[in-house]
Amino acid sequence: MKKAKDGKPTINDVARIAGVSKKTVSRVINRSPLLNGATREKVEAVIADLGYVPNPQARALALRRNFLIGLIHDNPNAQMVLGVQEGILSAIRDTEFALVVRPVNRRSPDMLDDVRTFLEQQRLFGVLLLPPISENDALAELCDELGVAWVRMGSVKLDEDQHMVASNDREAVAKAVAYLIGRGHRRIGFVAGPEGFRSAAERALGYRDALDSAGLALDIAIMAEGNYTFETGIAAGEKLLATTPRPTAIFASNDEMAAGVLHAARKQGLSVPEDLSIVGFDDTAIAAHIWPPLTTVRWPIQAMAKAAAIKLIDPAEARRQPSHFLSDLIERASVASA
């Protein structure tokens, strides 16, 4: 009778029915310590009875902060993006936060303006920046300017711990290439990622590190560059396989390019791994599903995203979260001894 017929119950309804002020109801919701136990129980009973849930928009307005975190990304790899989303979700589960996604176009000249409009319009609490766009310092500056908290993920540490969650691509690639060297390979080709990507640069450094440690010389004849796509992997594979002596192993900077190298090898009638060993990076779905299954480097994407999200939303837990994650070599069937 007193309650609007279709509207959801509000704090006023609860207060009236429980016979207390709305502020007291607010205290119950927010678990305020100075609250008489009997009052709390009475109010909680009414809340349960009415099925009352606080209105997040009203809360956001009064608190001058909201509970939305954004994921800004420009990543062609669907599995990575979804892994990140899952990771963030596991961090915000059972909190009042929600995840807003915003794919952007790295190549668009309006990219920064787009992000600015998005942030101004939605007034997010904070954002997560995913590679490769996370490498753009202008984005971090924009967030600072607009008062939006931010954490970026990346392949190498770029900021202080509270703003950064990094894998260590250089070290991981060095381990993978060292593994090939350990299997007797001496002529190991390298397919780099595109110029301008920090991950590509880091992975290339890892390759050099491994050769250096083993006392092997760098030979630019067996180094090629792709842009992380299957097609450029084929082209790079063709180039490397045309050299003499032919490499006995190739490390590709991501799985798609590794699949392209495999494709190129097959076109030339080479068997993998008998004639050529191949190692990729990322451990995306394709790695396990091609033939032969690809030995590759897996980085803990969900765990990283979860840590990043916690840094964003929970200052108390933030310092307990690692900023640095280790990758593993996943051995499958695309590597044989030389």
Add this chain to the structure above:
Amino acid sequence: MKKAKDGKPTINDVARIAGVSKKTVSRVINRSPLLNGATREKVEAVIADLGYVPNPQARALALRRNFLIGLIHDNPNAQMVLGVQEGILSAIRDTEFALVVRPVNRRSPDMLDDVRTFLEQQRLFGVLLLPPISENDALAELCDELGVAWVRMGSVKLDEDQHMVASNDREAVAKAVAYLIGRGHRRIGFVAGPEGFRSAAERALGYRDALDSAGLALDIAIMAEGNYTFETGIAAGEKLLATTPRPTAIFASNDEMAAGVLHAARKQGLSVPEDLSIVGFDDTAIAAHIWPPLTTVRWPIQAMAKAAAIKLIDPAEARRQPSHFLSDLIERASVASA
């Protein structure tokens, strides 16, 4: 001086500086028609000068509606989910809507409660339901109960047009199998999707349709079931390839299982497509990147998601959006004539 040092400008700031009431500013923002041109220009100048952007939470509170739409999904295929996200984003670009994502666990007994909590807590304007979870009628009912608008995507029409965007999997599979028959195949194996998935049932019906039209008998010896994963595709492939006479072609209900069949064939020393033709469904990344590239059925996922989002947010445009989308057969290299 008058303006808080760190806070963003509010409608009050604009009103005071422009020398009008806040209601007039509100009218400018909302493009009210009864507004003197000179007043409008004056206010717009102040808005531009201050960089004023309306607070979405305050707006949501006053309007008793917000501008968040949710994507609820439980889909193992990252590419599909991301395609949907892109599609939705292209629909809400340049609107004030934002996209909130919510992966759920289909198998969890708490799934419905999770969704309920999510919807009650966030008070979304509306949600998009993705298969396979979109097939759950209880979800649609829950949305109706909570007053949340909804549109579901699926492989077959389940609701009235305003709630539904469907591909036509049955017809698409029938076309694909007819294509195999047209290439001379008479013994065509079928790998079904998991029981309980509407898409799986529809695809199986399409297979039967095609055999019927060609006057071919159904042979359950060359039908197997998988759960849309690579591994179950291998198992299904092994089963079908063990029959005599061996099928000359196999249609798998998704690409991952098709890749599994390919894997099984290769293990038995069979060449594809010389000894066995294979057709998949979905045209995910894996289809183009395995060897040989997979002939498969592509459904217009982004366009469907875009149409679904428009139905949700724009009643005026909604009736102009199709509810029914057609799939294409993408011919690659995994099919040869019998």
Add this chain to the structure above:
DNA sequence: CCGGTGAGTTACACCGGTGTCACCAACCAC
């Protein structure tokens, strides 16, 4: 018996928008 203390609670303004209605001036018909 009285003033001080602190726990528990309330009244009220406020967050930043929108809806309603009153209001005013200009214009019109009579």
Add this chain to the structure above:
DNA sequence: GTGGTTGGTGACACCGGTGTAACTCACCGG
């Protein structure tokens, strides 16, 4: 000149929460 429209604007309450300060009431010591 009067009364009735109409276009344009403002005052004020309201949406549903939270912060602040003030209040009430036991309980305490002197």
